[in-house]
Amino acid sequence: MPSLVGFTHGKSELIAALVQEAYADITRHMTEHTRAATGPREALHAxxxxxxxxxxxHPKRMRTLMSVFLDHRAEDGGRSYDGGRRARCGRPGAASPGGGAAGG
Structure with missing residues (x-):
């Protein structure tokens, strides 16, 4: 995980950076553990x-993400994560763990 020492942005930007790093880590993990699968059944199991x-x-990281998804509010007061896999606190087009785009 990159160092956040000297991070000078606001709370929303900090949370967005943490969510993006978590997504990147999950994506790396999932890719590493599923790339050898052949066929849909094996891919699903993998x-x-x-x-x-x-x-x-990573139970602590996952609890933190869940807290962000359920409780963090965007600057306009809306949820930062709407349950439709669209993270408002992440950069548009960022890869989500499920392979879709977080902002699209």
């Missing part, structure tokens, strides 16, 4: 094992 494994290895 995906589930990789995701469950990541959650088990």
């Amino acid at each position: 995906y589930i094992r990789a995701l469950v494994g990541y959650i088990a290895e």
Whole structure:
């Protein structure tokens, strides 16, 4: 995880940076653990094992992300994460763990 020492932006930017780093880490993990799968059934099993494994290895990070998704408010008072996989606190077009775009 990159150092946030000297981070001079506001709370929303800090949270966005943390969410983006978490997504990048999850994406790396999922890619590493699913790339060898051949066929849809094996790919699904690999995906589930990789995701469950990541959650088990990083419970604190996942609780923090869930807190952001459920509780953090954007500057306009709306949720920063709307449940439709669109993170308002992330950069548009950033890859989400499910392979879609976080902002698109």
